[in-house]
Amino acid sequence: MSRIGKNPITIPSGVEVKINGTTVTVKGAKGELTQDIESCVTLQVEDGVITFTRESESPSHRAKHGLYRALINNMIVGVSEGFKKELEVVGVGYRANAEGQRLELMVGYSHPIVIELPSEVKVSTETVKGQPPLITFESFDKQLIGQVAAKVRSFRKPEPYKGKGIKFKGEQIRRKAGKSAGKK
Numbered sequence: 691m692s693r694i695g696k697n698p699i700t701i702p703s704g705v706e707v708k709i710n711g712t713t714v715t716v717k718g719a720k721g722e723l724t725q726d727i728e729s730c731v732t733l734q735v736e737d738g739v740i741t742f743t744r745e746s747e748s749p750s751h752r753a754k755h756g757l758y759r760a761l762i763n764n765m766i767v768g769v770s771e772g773f774k775k776e777l778e779v780v781g782v783g784y785r786a787n788a789e790g791q792r793l794e795l796m797v798g799y800s801h802p803i804v805i806e807l808p809s810e811v812k813v814s815t816e817t818v819k820g821q822p823p824l825i826t827f828e829s830f831d832k833q834l835i836g837q838v839a840a841k842v843r844s845f846r847k848p849e850p851y852k853g854k855g856i857k858f859k860g861e862q863i864r865r866k867a868g869k870s871a872g873k874k
Contacts, residue, residue, distance in 0.1 A: 695731075695755030699740040699763050702770050707735055714762060718769025720830040721810065725765060727758045768830040775839040776859035777825040780848065786823045788815045793825070797846040797856065811838050824859070 701707055705718040714733070715724045727733070730751045733742050740762065744755040767773075779786050785796040793813050795803040807813055811829045818824075825842065829835040839858070848855035850866040857863060 693756070695742050695744070695752075695759045697759065699759070699766060701735070701738045701740065701766065705766055705770050707740065707766070709733065709735065714765075716762070716765040716769055718766075718830075720769050720772050723765045723769060723831060725758075725761055728754060731755055731758045733758075733762070764832045768832055772828060772830050773832050773835050775827045775835055777827075777839060777842060777856055778859050779823040779825065779856050781822075781846075781854035784823065784846075784854070785817075786815045786825050788813045788825070793842065795842070795845060795856075798854075803845050805842065807838060808834060810834055825856075 705716065708715045708717075712727050712729060713724055714727060715722065730745050731742055731754055732745075733740055742755060742759045742762075744751045779795070779797065781798060783796065784798065787794045791807045791809065791811075791813070793805045793807060793815075795805070797803065810831055811827055811834060814826045814828075816824045816826070827835050827839055829838075843856045843858070846855045848857045848861075848863045850864055851868055853863050853865065
């Protein structure tokens, strides 16, 4: 069995799981998410615990067994606790400013980059003297928040020589020596 797929999921209080054919709907305090699952994986809800089973041992069914278990678990964690991603904007003159659902970035281009964010994602920025500006995304949808954070990071990926760019908080950037390091 799949090591991830065979683990049962305990439903926390305040979270409601409904199964309608191949559609799973999870509703909680922070929001509501739906996911379609294929018929090769079945799930049962008994006494506040969700268990997953697959119909055969084929490699694709084994892969989907763990996949759907992870997706449903992320939905349950999202509607009960939520997810958070933090990005650092590293560079001289690099700035970030959030107003409502708009994020404005000044990251070394001749013009500011303005991004309209989905309504499910809350954004905030924080600027502390002596530290790079911090962009914080919060949402109940793990896939959406990851996609938004990756899109923002793609506007100026961190470069290996000076480390300038937009990076995830805590991300280690592999640094390279410049041209002068090779001459001796």
